[in-house]
Amino acid sequence: MAPLTIYYVAIGDNGASGPLIGCGDSLVATHTEPVRFTDQVGPSIRTLLANKSRTIGMSGLVNVLSQSNLVYEGGELDGSTITINLSGQFSLGGVCDIPRAKAQLEFTAMTAAGATSARVFVNGRPIDDVLSLK
Template sequence: MPEQTAPLAIFYIAVGDGGVSGPAIGCGDSAVATSTEPVTFRDQVGPALSRLFANHSRDVGQSGLVNVLYQSNLAYAGGSFDGTTITVYLTGQFLLGGVCDIPRAEAQISFTAMAAAGAQRAAVFVNGRPLAEVLSLK
């Protein structure tokens, strides 16, 4: 892939927004895209997710958006795209603040990966296990 320079789309959560500002997700929230400054990359999935995981602030500036991953320790380990689904491999641990943070965390990771790859679906694995299984309360 040739190098290109463009802003990255990073998704954060509008709590209680009910799908007004972006796709509706669990607990009546919305996933909302934000843009970074222009970044140079070959494949934007890794840089986009790395930027998301590097943000250890709960509040996203003065936007009112929330980053539920701010306490988590996650890293992008690789991925592949088949034209429809972006498959992402992460390592690390989640530290979330409650039941509603589960769909928020899934949305932040999945929507950021899908936007970066131009994908319709995301399959996310953490330490080799499916994201839904890692985040389940069982």
């Protein structure tokens, strides 16, 4: 048993609390209560996607994925790259939520897998294509 690491966004934090992402925001690691798992990636991504609250307690952190309807379908670690497959659709609040959503998913998956890079696919398409405004 161990806690899962889930990433949320500190809006306007400019990298002070974690990696700088998006529109001058920070990505901040949070930890769940200890849970039992064999593969940490699935439980971590499912925990992130299951949180339907935009604000994370009194922390000031934000979950931009809270309104999205996404399901974790599986993941695979290949060397130092974790690939996760999701189905469903994003429901984001604006252009700044695109890098926030991508970072929340990628960092949560990388930390869970002990990987240094992440590839996220939604309905079989790369996340960058799915979230593209083009």
